[in-house]
Each structure stands twice: as C-alpha cells, then as structure tokens.
Amino acid sequence: MSLKRTAFYDVHVRLGGKIVEFAGFEMPVQYTGIVEEHHRVRSHVGVFDVSHMGEVEVWGKDALAFLQSITVNDVSKLSPGRVQYSAMCYADGGIVDDLLVYHMGDHYMVVINASNIDKDIAWMQNNLTGDARLKNISDDISLLAVQGPASLATLQKIAGLDLAPLEYYHWVRGTIAGQEMVISRTGYTGELGYELYFPSDRTLGERIWNAIMDAGKEFQIGPVGLGARDTLRLEMGFCLYGNDIDQTTHPLEAGLGWITKIDKGPFNGRDTLVKAKKDGLQRKLVGFMVQEKAFPRHGYPLQVEGREAGHVTSGTFSPTLEKGIGMGYVPAGNAKTGAAIQVMIRNKPVPATIVSVPFVKKQA
Amino acid sequence: MTLPENLKYTKDHEWIRVEGATGTVGITDHAQGELGDVVFVELPAAGKAVKRGESFGTIEAVKAVSDLYAPATGQITETNNELSANPELVNKDPYGKGWMVKIKLTNPGEIKDLMDAQAYKASIGK
Numbered sequence: 001m002s003l004k005r006t007a008f009y010d011v012h013v014r015l016g017g018k019i020v021e022f023a024g025f026e027m028p029v030q031y032t033g034i035v036e037e038h039h040r041v042r043s044h045v046g047v048f049d050v051s052h053m054g055e056v057e058v059w060g061k062d063a064l065a066f067l068q069s070i071t072v073n074d075v076s077k078l079s080p081g082r083v084q085y086s087a088m089c090y091a092d093g094g095i096v097d098d099l100l101v102y103h104m105g106d107h108y109m110v111v112i113n114a115s116n117i118d119k120d121i122a123w124m125q126n127n128l129t130g131d132a133r134l135k136n137i138s139d140d141i142s143l144l145a146v147q148g149p150a151s152l153a154t155l156q157k158i159a160g161l162d163l164a165p166l167e168y169y170h171w172v173r174g175t176i177a178g179q180e181m182v183i184s185r186t187g188y189t190g191e192l193g194y195e196l197y198f199p200s201d202r203t204l205g206e207r208i209w210n211a212i213m214d215a216g217k218e219f220q221i222g223p224v225g226l227g228a229r230d231t232l233r234l235e236m237g238f239c240l241y242g243n244d245i246d247q248t249t250h251p252l253e254a255g256l257g258w259i260t261k262i263d264k265g266p267f268n269g270r271d272t273l274v275k276a277k278k279d280g281l282q283r284k285l286v287g288f289m290v291q292e293k294a295f296p297r298h299g300y301p302l303q304v305e306g307r308e309a310g311h312v313t314s315g316t317f318s319p320t321l322e323k324g325i326g327m328g329y330v331p332a333g334n335a336k337t338g339a340a341i342q343v344m345i346r347n348k349p350v351p352a353t354i355v356s357v358p359f360v361k362k363q364a
Numbered sequence: 365m366t367l368p369e370n371l372k373y374t375k376d377h378e379w380i381r382v383e384g385a386t387g388t389v390g391i392t393d394h395a396q397g398e399l400g401d402v403v404f405v406e407l408p409a410a411g412k413a414v415k416r417g418e419s420f421g422t423i424e425a426v427k428a429v430s431d432l433y434a435p436a437t438g439q440i441t442e443t444n445n446e447l448s449a450n451p452e453l454v455n456k457d458p459y460g461k462g463w464m465v466k467i468k469l470t471n472p473g474e475i476k477d478l479m480d481a482q483a484y485k486a487s488i489g490k
Binding site: 029030033034035036227230231293294295297316317319322346 | 400401403404406422424425426427429455
C-alpha cells in the first residue's frame with residue numbers, strides 16, 4: 001500500500017522536515033530538532049500538521065443513542081459547541097481507540113487516531129443502531145494544531161472573531177486567514193492551544209499555514225514534528241493508543257476512569273468494567289521518573305523489589321525536566337505515588353519513583 | 365552531511381582519527397542526524413580495555429538509544445568530559461568537540477580494515 005501525504009507534505013519538505021512513515025502517512029518527525037521544537041511549544045507557539053487524524057461524522061436522529069452505546073463517556077452531557085474526550089471499548093473492556101466527540105449541532109464529529117481509522121470505522125459500522133449513519137471525512141479534512149502560550153495571540157491576529165472567550169474543550173465556527181473553519185480549543189500538549197479543521201487542499205492549506213506562520217513570527221512560532229508531539233503529550237501523562245492503551249487494556253486501569261461513566265446506561269464494555277471495578281483493579285498505569293541519567297523506552301521491563309512487574313508503555317527523555325520519564329502498568333498494590341520501582345535499562349535495574357501525572361504541571 | 369577524508373569509518377557509524385598510536389573516536393554526522401538530539405552519552409572510565417567491534421558505551425537521543433562500538437582494540441586513555449554537560453556537541457560538531465574517547469591502539473594494523481570516507485558514503489547509500 002502506498003503511503004499517504006497530507007496537504008502540507010510539500011511544506012514539510014521545504015522546511016527541512018525529516019519525513020518518516022507514521023500510520024500509513026509520510027509525516028515530519030522533526031524539523032530542526034525535537035528538543036528545540038518541544039521548548040518552542042512550552043514557551044512560545046508551534047504548529048503541528050495532524051491532518052493524518054481521522055474524522056467521522058455521525059448523522060441521524062439516533063446519532064446520540066448510537067454514540068452513547070459505543071463510547072464510554074456521557075455524550076448526553078455535550079451541547080452544540082462542546083467537545084468531549086472519550087474512548088470506544090470492546091465487550092471485554094479492551095480499548096478500540098481513544099477519541100474526541102464534537103457536538104456539531106445537527107450531527108456529531110468523532111476524531112480518531114490515524115492508525116485506527118479503518119478498524120474504528122468497521123467497528124462503528126458493525127455496531128450501528130437505529131437511524132444513525134457514518135460519513136468518513138478523514139481524507140477531506142486538514143487539521144492543524146497551534147499550541148503554546150502565544151497561540152491565542154497568534155491566531156487572534158488573523159481571526160474573524162474574538163477567540164478569547166472560547167473555553168477549553170469548546171469549538172466555534174469562524175474564519176482564520178479568511179477561511180471558514182472549525183476552531184477548537186483542544187490539543188494534546190497541555191498548553192493553551194487550538195486545533196483548526198478545514199477542507200483539505202494544498203493551495204488553501206499552504207495559504208493558511210503561511211498566514212499562521214506570519215502572524216506568529218513576532219512570538220517565535222515554528223513548525224513542530226511528531227517527535228515533539230510525543231514528548232509533549234508524555235510530559236502531561238496523556239495516553240498514546242498503541243503504547244499506553246490498546247485492546248488488551250481497559251480504561252479504568254489506564255487511569256481513564258474520569259471519562260468512563262458507568263452510570264450513564266448500557267455501552268460496549270460496561271459489564272466488564274463494572275465487574276473490574278467491583279473486583280478491584282489488578283494493575284494500574286502509572287507515571288515514573290528515573291533517578292539516574294538513563295531513559296526508559298517502550299518495552300523495557302519494570303520490576304518491583306526485583307520481581308518482574310510489567311513493562312514501559314511510553315518512555316522518553318523529558319526536555320522540560322531533563323530527566324527520564326515513563327509510564328507503564330504495575331500491580332495495583334504497588335501503584336502508589338512515591339513508591340520505588342526499577343526500570344530494566346539494558347539488563348541493569350535502574351531506580352525510579354512513581355509520581356503523579358502530569359509530570360509537568362500546566363493549565364491548558 | 366560532512367565526511368572528512370582523513371578519518372576511517374565503521375559500519376556502525378563511528379569514525380576514528382589515528383595520530384601515532386592513539387585513535388580518537390566519535391560518531392559520524394550521518395549517525396547524529398539519524399539519532400536526533402543527543403541528550404546523554406555514557407562512556408567508560410579511562411583505563412578500560414576495549415575490543416574492536418564491541419560496545420564501549422551508549423548514546424541516548426530523545427527518541428532512541430544506540431550502542432557505541434570500538435573501531436579498534438586498545439585501552440581508553442581519555443574520555444570527553446565536556447559531553448556530560450553538553451551532549452549536544454555530538455550533534456553540533458560530530459568530528460570536533462563531539463569526540464567521545466581516545467584509544468591507545470594495541471593493534472594499529474586493524475585500522476586498514478576500516479572504511480575510508482568514500483566506502484562509508486557508499487555504505488549509507490549517499
């Protein structure tokens with residue numbers, strides 16, 4: 001299968017982006033360097049092309065009932081203009097994907113991980129009930145994330161509306177650089193930030209990209225690749241599908257109990273989750289910080305008192321803390337903040353401490 | 365990407381500069397570019413014996429970790445202490461300030477088995 005490109009591929013190449021394969025797309029992993037791009041988002045403002053993400057519209061008078069049955073969060077709490085973080089589960093509680101649900105007024109939009117688009121749509125299709133219809137618009141949508149403390153000041157210069165009143169996890173329709181789009185105050189960095197949904201088109205895309213870059217020049221704006229996207233989300237303790245959560249993990253042990261509304265009524269996976277809650281969790285996803293100059297990586301074993309206790313699901317050097325940070329599942333009895341664990345780094349046990357996430361305290 | 369003509373190269377992307385019986389070792393510009401931002405270099409203490417082709421340390425980038433392999437057999441006489449505070453020197457100046465160790469060669473004849481700049485360039489498909 002040939003790799004896909006977003007409308008910004010030529011822009012990435014022109015900017016010196018190092019292109020890698022990611023979820024079937026040719027995407028930039030970095031431009032000038034992960035550390036510099038990371039700091040730019042924490043201190044100034046950066047732009048990410050996340051057009052590889054999938055978008056599915058849900059239409060029909062039973063759209064709400066369908067989404068209630070297939071996602072773990074309570075979609076009835078959404079009103080037009082609001083966004084909700086959620087997940088879909090299999091009957092055994094394993095996670096199909098984590099996602100965003102947008103209430104668009106007369107329909108909903110579900111935003112899913114690029115690597116899961118085909119799987120998710122098949123799953124949704126097989127679980128459709130009543131008058132609910134899906135429309136996969138993934139290939140028709142460009143998505144840029146503008147993230148960082150100067151993101152509001154940057155976008156306000158080219159916005160056709162006052163963006164300041166837009167609250168976290170809310171969206172509004174408005175213009176940026178004269179183009180009507182969905183402006184969403186969301187992101188996966190922990191910083192003040194926006195995600196912009198507009199029609200996928202190279203000419204339009206380049207025009208909007210350039211307008212944002214020009215507006216942000218005075219704030220030291222720059223492009224950010226997938227590498228820094230990962231270090232930024234991990235510093236916040238946000239889960240990455242395929243690493244920290246997948247079909248073998250359920251939302252409660254992954255620390256996603258806050259989006260899992262057991263009492264909202266029946267939904268896929270609910271019975272298993274109710275039982276898991278009643279029986280008590282066997283294991284929990286925890287964040288940990290490594291004491292030495294050594295960095296945990298995906299797949300490294302975790303030990304508690306010399307006994308194998310799980311493995312690292314995500315790990316990295318944290319550019320903000322300049323320390324090794326990671327996440328992984330450990331037995332629930334050992335999942336206490338402050339507890340000592342060991343990360344096996346190249347067959348050597350390296351001391352680490354369980355810490356509460358986010359690793360970096362931020363207020364998006 | 366630069367490849368100085370006066371160095372010898374390994375397939376594992378180290379370079380060695382031989383002066384008398386001592387070789388200075390680092391990683392290539394190509395290797396640092398592939399690794400990305402280097403955040404830690406773990407090097408052995410001076411005095412340690414190293415064997416050609418065997419790991420003598422590790423290099424940690426934000427997203428990846430890689431072993432460092434000795435281009436030649438000998439004894440470590442010096443390590444680049446600057447790298448503990450400024451590991452980014454490996455990215456900024458891979459053939460200069462980003463050097464890693466000096467090895468007193470016990471078998472200088474090994475050096476001729478290493479690649480020259482042209483052969484290394486071909487080996488990385490450039």
